[in-house]
Amino acid sequence: MQTYVVGKPQPFPVGTTFGVKAPKGLAVEGFVDDKNPFVPPKKPYVFRKDQLRDALAFLERPRGDGLYIVGPTGAGKSSLIRQAAARLNWPVQEVNCHRRLELTDLVGQFKLVNGTMQYMYGPASIAIRDGHILILNEIDFNEPGEIAGLNTVLDGASLVIPENGGEVIHPHPKFRLVVTGNSSGGGDQTGLYQGVLQQNIAFLDRFRFLEAGYMEPDEEVALLGSLVPEIPDEIRARMVKVANEVRRLFVGDDENPGTISTPISTRGLQRWACLALDxxxxxNALEYALERTVLLRAQPEERTAMLRIAKDVFGELWQAKADKGKGTPSQPDAASAAA
Structure with a gap:
């Protein structure tokens, strides 16, 4: 049985590792080995100081807790941990939850391999054994009774696998459990997230919570600049403004519920920018790309409202080329020609 245990510990300076302002000498522990196949690939990511502080505090010293990250769709909940782990060379096991997910899918089960039945360890067993971070995405989509099977592990007890002859897996000291959800586990009170279930209160009591919202406008403009530098600053800034206007109508406020059910997430914003180039x-590349990013899956009245917001925000730039002002235009590719 091949294992991928975390390597030798190594301190990483917080400021230079995560691109944030931090006191000189402030470091967080990661690992020397960057060849572990379960270490996520590094991607451009703008770390927000408050969220990063809480995430690193948990990774450094969980004190028996799990970490529950709650926030709207596409706000970067999973990316926060994934990209922090990428920079710390910390291996990750990641699972997307759903109603039919069972504890055996996480722990392991016997499967037919080359004509013989072999026990195949699941992502939870691997993470617990080898000191990886286990990320359970959309935890509130899962049946609460199944996930509650991890309660004893969070309490520091060993994982016992009766199906594999009563095998006992002692938790590695670097094992961490992170879950994400659009709700905080109490069910969806907004009606925006279909399929969200209320979670077991005993399970929730074993977590500290972190709220992840959408980025500040200047942060999203900077992120788009790192991902699609061909798009001029003015176009990127207005894309972000459109996204925030749509999100405002999606989230609503204390007095008025959201009037749009399809937000433009940070993920969607990146897609819009990339498709505008393609x-x-x-x-009208901006409109064409926006349609394929979000408009074509929105209700007709919402589509009209979002398109009106975009036209109002961009004004005379609405018909502009996405890469206008970036030097000599390149030859159109196949996608451009087809459009």
Missing amino acids: FKSAP
């Missing part, structure tokens, strides 16, 4: 030869 289809830059279209009569």
Whole structure:
């Protein structure tokens, strides 16, 4: 049985590792080995200081807790941990939850391999054994009775696998459990997230919570600049403004519920920018890309409202080429020509 245990510990300076302002000499523990196949790949990511502080405090010293990250869709809940782990060379096991997910899917089960039945360890067993971070995405989609099977592990007890002859897996000291959800485990009170279930209160009591919201406008503009530098600053800034106007109508406030059910997430914003470049030869690349990013899955009245917001925000730039002002135009690619 091949294992991928975390390597030798190594301190990483917080400021230079995560691109944030931090006191000189402030470091967090990671690992020397960056060849572990379960270490996530590094991608551009803007770490927000408050969220990073809580995440690193948990990774450094969980004190028997799990970490529950709650926030709207596409706000970077999983990416926060995934990209922190990528910079610390910390291996990750990641699972997307759903109603049919069972504890055996996480722990392991016997499967037919080359004509013989072999016990195949699941992501939870691997993480617990080898000191990885286990991320359970959309935890509030899962049946609460199944996930509650991890309660004793969070309490520091060993994982016992009766199906594999009563095997006992002692938790590695670097094992961490992180879950994400659009709700905080009490069910969806907004009606925006179909399929969200109320979770077991005993399970929730074993977590500290971190709230992840959408980025500040200047942070999202900077992120888009690192991902799609061909798009001018003015176009990127207005894309972000459109996204925030749509999110405001999605979230609503204490007095008025949200009037739009399809937000433009940070993930969607990146897709809009990339598609605007791919289809830059279209009569209106910004509108064409926005349609394929979010408008075509929105209700007709919501589609009209979002398109009106975009036109109002961009004004005379609405017909502009996505890469206007970036030097000599490149030859259109196949996608541009088709558009």
